[in-house]
Structure formats: structure tokens, C-alpha cells
Amino acid sequence: MKGLTSKFKAVGALMILALILSGCGEEFLSALRPQGQGASDILSLMILSIAVMMFVFVVVMVIYVFVILKFRKKKGQEDFIPEQVEGSHTLETLWTVVPIILILILAVPTVQYTFSLVDTSPQVNAEGEEEDQIWVNVTGKQYWWHFEYEGMDVTTSQEIYIPTDRRVYLSLHSEDVIHSFWVPTLQGKIDVNPTGNRNEIWIDADKEGVYWGKCAEFCGPSHSLMDFKVVAVSPGEFEQWVKDMRNIDPEETPESEVATAGQEVFANNCMSCHANGTSPNKIGPNVSNFGDRERIAGVLEYNKENLMEWIETKGEEMKPGNMMTTAAYDLSDEELDQVAEYLMSLSPSEITPENAEDNEYIESDLSDLFIDQEENEDEGSEGESEGDSEGESEEDSDSNQ
Ligand code: HEC
Ligand SMILES: [Cu+2]
Numbered sequence: 001m002k003g004l005t006s007k008f009k010a011v012g013a014l015m016i017l018a019l020i021l022s023g024c025g026e027e028f029l030s031a032l033r034p035q036g037q038g039a040s041d042i043l044s045l046m047i048l049s050i051a052v053m054m055f056v057f058v059v060v061m062v063i064y065v066f067v068i069l070k071f072r073k074k075k076g077q078e079d080f081i082p083e084q085v086e087g088s089h090t091l092e093t094l095w096t097v098v099p100i101i102l103i104l105i106l107a108v109p110t111v112q113y114t115f116s117l118v119d120t121s122p123q124v125n126a127e128g129e130e131e132d133q134i135w136v137n138v139t140g141k142q143y144w145w146h147f148e149y150e151g152m153d154v155t156t157s158q159e160i161y162i163p164t165d166r167r168v169y170l171s172l173h174s175e176d177v178i179h180s181f182w183v184p185t186l187q188g189k190i191d192v193n194p195t196g197n198r199n200e201i202w203i204d205a206d207k208e209g210v211y212w213g214k215c216a217e218f219c220g221p222s223h224s225l226m227d228f229k230v231v232a233v234s235p236g237e238f239e240q241w242v243k244d245m246r247n248i249d250p251e252e253t254p255e256s257e258v259a260t261a262g263q264e265v266f267a268n269n270c271m272s273c274h275a276n277g278t279s280p281n282k283i284g285p286n287v288s289n290f291g292d293r294e295r296i297a298g299v300l301e302y303n304k305e306n307l308m309e310w311i312e313t314k315g316e317e318m319k320p321g322n323m324m325t326t327a328a329y330d331l332s333d334e335e336l337d338q339v340a341e342y343l344m345s346l347s348p349s350e351i352t353p354e355n356a357e358d359n360e361y362i363e364s365d366l367s368d369l370f371i372d373q374e375e376n377e378d379e380g381s382e383g384e385s386e387g388d389s390e391g392e393s394e395e396d397s398d399s400n401q
Contacts, residue, residue, distance in 0.1 A: 029212045031184040036204045037167075038187035041113050048109065052102055117188055120169045120200045131166060132370040138172040139281055140179035140192040142219060143226040143322055144298055146281050152369060154245045155278045157285030158298050159229045159353065163238035163366065167202040180217035183230050189216045205232035210294060210353045221321040227298040229353060236362020237351045242369055244349035248288050250277035254345045262335075262342025269329040270339070276346065283323055291347030294354075297322070307340045 025032045034040035071082060085091075122130040135150035138160075147160045150171075162168040172181055174194040182189040183203060190201045205211060215226035233241065254260050266274075273284035285297075293302055297319055300306045306318075311331070314324045331339065 027185065028210060029184055034185055035206055035209070035211060036186035037206075038117050038201075038203065039183075039185055041117060042188050045110060045113060049106055052106055056102065118190070118199075118201050120202055123167060132366070133169050134163075134166070134366075134369075135169045135171060136160065138170050138181065138192070140172065140174040140181065140215070140219075140226075141323075142176050143215070143222040143319060144285050145181075145213075145226075145228045146286065148281065149242070152242055152246070153278055154242055155275070155280070155286050156245065156289060157287075158295070159231055159293060161231045161233060161238060161241050161351070162203065162205060163235040164205055164208055164232050165235045166366075167204040169200065169202045171198045171200050173198045177219045178217050179215045179219050179226065181213065182216040183211050183213040185211050186230060191217065203230065205230065208232050208234060208356050208359060210356050222319045225297075225299045225319050227295070229294055229298075231294075231353045231356050233351055233356050234361045234364075235366055236364040237360070239364045239366055239369060240362075241349050241351040244351070245288065246278070248277045248348045250279075250288075254342060256341065256345065258338050259342040259345040262338035262340070262345075265331065265335045265339040266342055269327075269331065273324070273327065287343060287346055289346060289348055290343045291345055292349060292352040304340050304344065307343065308336050311339060312336055 027033050027035060031039060032043065034043050120133075122133050125131050134152075137148040137150060139146040139148075144158060145160075146155075146157050148155050160168075170181070170190075172190060172192045173196070174192045176194060178194065179192040180189045181192050181201070186203045186205055187201060190199050193199065209232055211230040211232065213228040213230055215223055217223075219226065254263060266276075270284075273282055275282045275286045276288050278288075279286075296302055296306055296310055297315060300310065300318060310318055314327055315322045316325050
């Protein structure tokens with residue numbers, strides 16, 4: 001009896017634990033708390049398949065218990081052999097047809113979503129017109145992410161900004177090994193391949209906020225540290241951010257003297273790998289808005305101590321195997337302080353992850369941004385039609401060798 005009560009206790013504890021755990025999951029990270037269309041479609045598929053599985057489980061258990069009770073060996077019937085049924089037409093039809101129906105219930109929406117989740121054709125608005133699309137070229141690298149806004153002359157790393165009123169379309173490729181781009185609260189995963197083919201997906205966020213992204217394909221010793229952020233802001237804020245990012249002058253002298261000295265240190269030791277402004281994709285992240293970052297190198301808490309340690313150690317322990325470890329510089333404590341001060345002063349915009357959740361809905365139809373894109377297309381420059389442009393840039397060609 002004692003054994004039985006303790007078993008009940010154990011089961012009870014497990015059930016309570018399951019209940020508590022099911023309440024877990026953060027809005028910025030959990031696929032079970034979707035904050036965008038893609039993730040909520042995926043969650044509905046999960047719920048559907050769990051419902052089908054529960055149905056099968058319950059039916060099987062009911063029949064099982066019924067059969068055990070009804071046909072168990074009774075006293076005085078030791079030699080009794082029950083009636084043998086073989087080839088029952090009704091039964092065989094039933095257990096063929098029911099699974100087929102169940103599979104169809106699962107398959108139809110699954111196939112439908114498999115296509116719609118990566119359908120990057122333009123959305124049609126209420127007036128029946130095709131919406132202008134924001135395309136971002138995404139490059140995955142060991143162990144960070146680079147983002148180039150097509151036709152907008154905006155480049156950033158680690159943190160991608162999107163407006164909350166529309167889908168943002170991504171064209172992804174890798175410069176080294178296979179990565180996988182995953183923002184659990186917003187969309188499913190998509191592979192990021194080095195072979196020259198670009199995968200495409202869209203993301204959207206219902207409300208302002210910072211959503212965490214992860215690399216979901218093992219890609220080296222710091223794979224688990226290959227984090228990034230999606231910063232969703234209102235359309236007006238997004239427009240402001242794009243304008244601010246476009247106006248960066250990398251030559252501009254910072255306000256403080258220490259930072260000005262740091263600018264010099266940076267130019268002499270770091271510019272071979274890092275870019276400031278809209279210069280193209282380099283070995284290391286673009287630092288144009290490093291002062292606005294939520295994290296250092298995607299994962300470390302943002303403060304000067306961590307930053308100085310990162311620069312001094314080249315992230316050797318903080319992110320093992322990262323490509324900055326090959327840098328040759330050797331800085332004095334003073335120079336470390338200066339360059340850290342400089343990097344933290346790089347804040348071209350008021351629109352930062354910190355105020356992403358202010359819920360100030362600044363209206364804008366973003367049309368200004370797209371006019372610019374069309375101009376670019378007219379000039380026959382890079383704004384050329386996004387998506388299917390395979391390996392269009394120089395960076396692609398040298399990464400494919
Ligand atoms: C050999 C190329 C190289 C050199 C030289 C280099 N870095 Fe880096 N740096 C990188 C790479 C690659 C990363 C990305 C590491 C990662 O996250 O995996 C990085 C990341 C960083 C980051 C984090 C960036 C972010 O967006 O969070 C900072 C800050 C940084 N480097 C500062 C410096 C400073 C300061 C110097 C010069 C004193 C410097 N780096 C020189 C390659 C380099
Ligand atoms: Cu990766």
C-alpha cells in the first residue's frame with residue numbers, strides 16, 4: 001500500500017511539473033508563444049498533430065482496456081477458446097480507412113503551410129494591389145549574421161530591424177559552412193547554404209519588441225553562441241532608422257577626446273576586418289550602430305568591461321574559434337579603453353532595441369524608402385529584382401571558391 005501511495009505522489013509531482021513547464025517559454029524565444037504569422041501557423045500544426053495523436057491514443061487505450069477486462073480468463077473456463085474471428089471485412093476496412101483519413105487531416109495543412117511559409121511573392125493589400133517588398137540579403141558566417149537591405153543602402157550586423165506592419169523578405173546564403181536561420185517566435189527554420197543557392201523566407205512580427213534568433217544547424221565550436229536579434233519597430237520608427245543608418249559618416253569625429261583617440265586605434269588595427277558605414281560585407285561585423293546593440297558579438301551582456309575583454313582576448317574564450325582570433329594587433333590598456341569608448345559612441349539612431357517596445361505607433365507607409373529603390377533600379381544598380389538573383393554580388397563569387 002505504501003509503495004502505491006508513493007507512486008501516486010510521484011505521478012502527481014510529475015503532473016504538476018508538466019503544468020509548470022507548460023507555462024514556461026518567453027515571448028521573445030519560445031516557439032510555443034508565437035509573435036508572428038509564420039510561428040502561429042506552425043504552432044497550429046503542432047496542436048493539430050497532437051490532437052490527432054491524442055485521439056489515436058485514447059481510442060487504442062479504450063479498446064485495450066475493454067478487451068483485457070472482457071476477455072480475461074475466468075474461473076471454470078480454463079480450457080475455453082473464444083470464437084476465432086479472422087478476415088473481418090468491417091474491421092479491416094475500418095482500420096485501413098481511419099488511418100488514411102487521419103493522415104490526410106495531417107498532410108493537407110502541413111503541405112499547404114510548407115509552401116506558404118516560404119512563399120515570398122508580394123502580399124496583396126486591401127485595395128487589391130501588390131505591396132512593396134522589403135528584401136534583406138542575409139549572410140551567415142561563423143558565428144555571426146550580416147544584413148544588407150536591398151536598394152536601401154543600409155547595412156548592419158547582428159541585429160536586424162523590421163517594421164511591424166508588413167512581412168520582410170529574406171534571401172539567405174552562407175560564406176562558410178551550413179547555418180540555419182531561426183527566430184522561434186516568428187518563423188520556422190531555414191537552411192543557409194554556402195553552395196551559391198539562396199534560400200528565401202519571410203518574417204513578420206505582430207508587435208514591437210526584440211525577438212531572439214538562433215543558428216539551428218551545428219556549424220562549429222561556437223555554434224550555440226551564434227545568436228542574433230530581430231528588432232521590430234513601428235513603421236515610422238523603421239523609416240527613421242533607415243534614414244539614420246543611411247546618413248552615417250564614418251569619418252565623423254566623436255564628441256569625446258577618448259573616443260576620438262579610439263577612432264584612430266580602430267582605423268589602424270580593426271578596419272581590415274570591420275566596416276563602419278555602408279561599406280560592403282567584410283570578415284567581421286559592421287559596427288555602424290555598435291553603440292545601439294543589445295549584445296556584444298550576439299551573446300555577451302552589453303557593457304564596457306565585456307567589450308574591453310572581448311577586444312583584448314579577441315573573444316578566444318568568450319566565443320571559441322571565432323574569426324577575430326586571427327587578428328594580429330596588440331593594444332595597450334589605454335588603447336583598449338579608447339577603442340571601446342569609440343565603439344560605444346557609435347549610435348546613429350534614436351531607434352534602438354531599448355525603445356523597441358514603446359508601442360508608439362508612428363504611422364508611415366514607408367513609400368519614401370521604396371521610391372529610392374525604384375531609382376536604384378532605373379540606374380541599373382544593385383536594386384535589381386531581389387529574390388531570384390543568384391550570386392549577384394562579388395562577395396558571393398569569392399565565397400564560392
Ligand atoms: C581578423 C579580422 C578581425 C580584426 C583585425 C578585428 N576583428 Fe573584431 N571581429 C572579427 C570577427 C570575425 C568578429 C565576429 C566574431 C563572432 O561573433 O563570431 C568580430 C567581432 C567584434 C566585435 C563584436 C561585434 C558586434 O557586432 O557585436 C567587436 C566589438 C570587435 N570585433 C572589435 C574589434 C576591435 C576593436 C578590433 C581592433 C582592435 C577588431 N575587432 C579587430 C574580426 C576581426
Ligand atoms: Cu551557425
